[in-house]
Amino acid sequence: MAEQDWLSERFAEHQNRLYAVAYRMLGSSTEAEDAVQEAWLRVGRAETGQVENPAGWLTTVVARVCLNMLETRRARREESAGALPPEPAEPRPSTHPVGQATPEEETLLADSVGVALMVVLDTLTPAERLAFVLHDVFAVSFTEIGAILDRSPAAARQLASRARRQVRGTADASDAARSAKREIVEAFLAAARGGDFTALVELLDPEAVAIEIRGAEAVAAFFAGRAQAARLALVDGVPAAVWSHRGRPKAVITFTVHDGKITRIAVETDPDRLRDLDIVHLLAGDEERR
Template identity: 45%
Template sequence: MTADNFLAVQFQGHRPHLKAVAHRMLGSLTDAEDAVQEAWLRLARTDADDIDNLAGWLTTVVSRVCLDLLRARKARPEVPMEDRLPDPVVSRETGTDPEQQALLADSVGLALLVVLESLTPAERLAFVLHDMFGLPFEEIAHIVDRTPVAAKKLASRARQRVRSATPSPDPDLAGQRRVVDAFLTAARGGDFDTLLAILDPEVVLRADGGVLTDGMKILRGAAAVAGQAATFQRMATASHTQPALINGITGLVNTIDGRLISVMSFTVTEGRLAAIDILSDPDRLTQIDLTGLQP
């Protein structure tokens, strides 16, 4: 095996981790893939003999690429990522491949990724690298050009924002599924009272239908969300519904005649639905990889 081939094999071994880092940073699978590819191009132009820790080097490179992309987004307010749901990772509830397992680790649901979009680029990087991947602040400081103390403060501010805005999903996937199944049964029956009982009083529903619906619509509160019972009923009865994991937490994939019409993610907290995220943007649905649902 040549040195170049050996390096390529090593890089492929790190790819799932790098894509997981980039997806949490960017909320876009396409952008994450671009960031990982950029890391490979930079590695190919570098003398690998000078790299003591390849995993650390690659994580640093991907993080810097993501930081540049996040800063570029902030400089283009005409394309706000906050007004759209992040890209979902769809998989079966069991049997994911290594890359999917890395992407799904820690149950980084759509609700959390939405909150991450509200952070500054440096805050997001510090939070993701430290709280999700355990990177020391000394290494994070090097990436964001701050002191370790400043990097720690960035992560702390981000953590406070995340904790105050994001419900933590129940760890039991079987329990999550029971709540979602109850929601689906109530939706099919148009049962407002049962829907109301399943919903957390502070539930948030985000529905992203794309540009044709003027972007993301948000409803807050159990009464407002349960008031969509007729809409839920139409969705549940008109489509074929398949259970799935969406970014590591319980969800549904809805199709009509084999055509994907929506992906739904449910954050279940203390046995109630605390967040419902629905992606129905036709353009983005065509880009979703459903191979993870195959047996």
């Protein structure tokens, strides 16, 4: 009973981290919860007398559960799609030793592993994904990662390096697209505040839709002279506009951009949904504040 109590306390103590590991690995809150539950069942059947590092041991158990789930997911896709894309090519030499990006690059990469990059993570093999997420996001050593994958630390390092290169490439492309969209949104807000109908029309796709208004000229006429209090912001990492009252967001205006033109404008005012959004207001000089 004492051993079970100790195990329950350690699991509860590290449960938030275990869920975070599972979520980053799987990209699904439901699957992450399932993985943590399966991990609990596994540790309940394990011998804990030799466990010296509960946090590391529990992370290993969850990682192995996630690895199994990723491999099952991959096999299921192979069955349904006929074949998977070819394995990524070996990475080209970099300016840094293999697996040794600068601290600044490591931090940016770790911070960028969110919803926007789940797509590229899905292109990695299960082993690459595990190595990258555990090392770059959760600082798990390559020795521990190698043990989970039944590979050497050097092989685990190579897996993480390969994954990191793919993630870095996607992050660079995402940054470029985000920068271009920000310029368009910023120009739209300036034209709307200034009542510049011509500039608004030029920014809009001919078939643009906003609320229930269709057509570039109709949308431009609606917004001309408006949006006086709307401010440029990043909403869940994407350029948008936010109208706030007494410091609280009351409306979020999002923009769909295709080929450099705004094709759709949507306005979200539901308080519950607004509460769940990560809003970073953009100030002059590219400064940010939450």
